[in-house]
Amino acid sequence: MFSSVAFRQLKKSPISVLKQTKNFASTMEGFETLSVTIPKPFVYQVELNRPKRLNTMNRAMWFEIGKCFDDLATRDDCRSIILTGSGKLFSAGIDLQDMIELGGQLAEQEDIARKCKILEQMIKNYQDYISALERCPKPVIAAVHNACIGGAVDLIVAADIRMCSSDAWFQVKEAEIGMAADVGTLQRLPRVIGNQSLVNELCLTSRKMEPIEAKDCGLVSKVFDSRDSLVAGALELAENIASKSPVAVQLTKRTLVHARNNNTQDGLDFIRYWNMTMLQSEDFINAAMAQATKSPPPTFAKL
Numbered sequence: 545m546f547s548s549v550a551f552r553q554l555k556k557s558p559i560s561v562l563k564q565t566k567n568f569a570s571t572m573e574g575f576e577t578l579s580v581t582i583p584k585p586f587v588y589q590v591e592l593n594r595p596k597r598l599n600t601m602n603r604a605m606w607f608e609i610g611k612c613f614d615d616l617a618t619r620d621d622c623r624s625i626i627l628t629g630s631g632k633l634f635s636a637g638i639d640l641q642d643m644i645e646l647g648g649q650l651a652e653q654e655d656i657a658r659k660c661k662i663l664e665q666m667i668k669n670y671q672d673y674i675s676a677l678e679r680c681p682k683p684v685i686a687a688v689h690n691a692c693i694g695g696a697v698d699l700i701v702a703a704d705i706r707m708c709s710s711d712a713w714f715q716v717k718e719a720e721i722g723m724a725a726d727v728g729t730l731q732r733l734p735r736v737i738g739n740q741s742l743v744n745e746l747c748l749t750s751r752k753m754e755p756i757e758a759k760d761c762g763l764v765s766k767v768f769d770s771r772d773s774l775v776a777g778a779l780e781l782a783e784n785i786a787s788k789s790p791v792a793v794q795l796t797k798r799t800l801v802h803a804r805n806n807n808t809q810d811g812l813d814f815i816r817y818w819n820m821t822m823l824q825s826e827d828f829i830n831a832a833m834a835q836a837t838k839s840p841p842p843t844f845a846k847l
């Protein structure tokens with residue numbers, strides 16, 4: 545299969561190399577609450593950027609999170625994403641000022657059906673914005689420092705990988721503010737940490753979780769000494785992922801997400817149908833050939 549003739553032919557036409565580096569300088573501008581940069585080739589950094597308001601999630605931020613990750617899903621110069629918070633802490637959750645304004649908006653309606661319509665639409669939108677992280681086929685690494693509260697927990701459990709610094713703490717605070725969490729934590733956290741008893745305890749009491757416990761229960765995969773080393777570690781991991789075939793990485797993420805929500809046979813069907821096409825991609829041929837011939841890993845064309 546891996547004849548030296550075939551290998552030489554592949555090496556003669558590295559379309560991948562030619563297509564790879566263009567547009568490296570392009571960034572996404574125009575966000576009010578997010579800073580989006582490209583710290584390394586093919587690696588995006590999305591930073592919650594309302595440091596003076598403790599990165600609280602106001603209406604603009606909810607919307608921009610959805611838009612940003614839906615855009616990154618289709619950008620061929622993006623292969624992996626790190627999600628960080630600027631300033632003192634990762635995020636203090638939903639902007640409670642927005643909630644007060646929402647109360648005012650509801651009060652303008654007399655009828656319960658009209659009030660319900662406003663709430664249903666808002667919750668649906670917020671759910672969809674958070675789910676954009678999961679919809680995006682590029683892996684998202686959440687790097688949490690200091691506080692990660694309420695809506696911010698909904699956000700990070702929709703990411704693929706979580707890491708934190710040693711000053712981090714996590715709080716499913718909704719019960720404490722008199723509501724049931726409604727944008728993902730109650731659905732995703734049980735699958736993330738695989739311990740229903742602990743999930744129930746955290747969500748029913750709103751107690752804070754510290755990094756050692758977060759690591760032990762699998763909420764985060766690694767704890768770093770400081771925010772700087774955390775971001776450096778997240779970037780290193782993102783770079784590693786970005787060096788792999790985007791065909792392999794994106795389909796692996798899609799398949800893992802699908803597997804979480806479906807039974808094993810449906811999952812096997814899913815990957816079989818995808819791979820009857822994707823195993824014909826040049827990425828598989830080039831990467832497998834490099835392994836077989838002990839050559840350096842290939843570069844891959846944009847996807």
Ligand SMILES: CC/C=C\C=C\CC(=O)SCCNC(=O)CCNC(=O)[C@H](O)C(C)(C)COP(=O)(O)OP(=O)(O)OC[C@H]1O[C@@H](n2cnc3c(N)ncnc32)[C@H](O)[C@@H]1OP(=O)(O)O
Pocket residue numbers: 597598600636637638639640641666667670691693694695696717718721726727
């Ligand atoms: C459809 C619904 C979808 C999602 C729902 C999500 C629900 C949630 O997110 S529940 C969680 C809500 N968040 C909170 O309850 C956090 C409240 N804040 C705190 O506990 C603390 O501020 C802190 C994060 C631990 C930080 O403490 P500290 O460093 O002492 O700062 P403070 O002096 O307390 O705060 C500084 C400044 O920020 C304002 N602020 C803090 N959190 C929020 C918030 N969530 N919303 C709006 N504003 C917030 C605080 O009021 C202070 O404002 P000043 O104007 O400076 O007084």
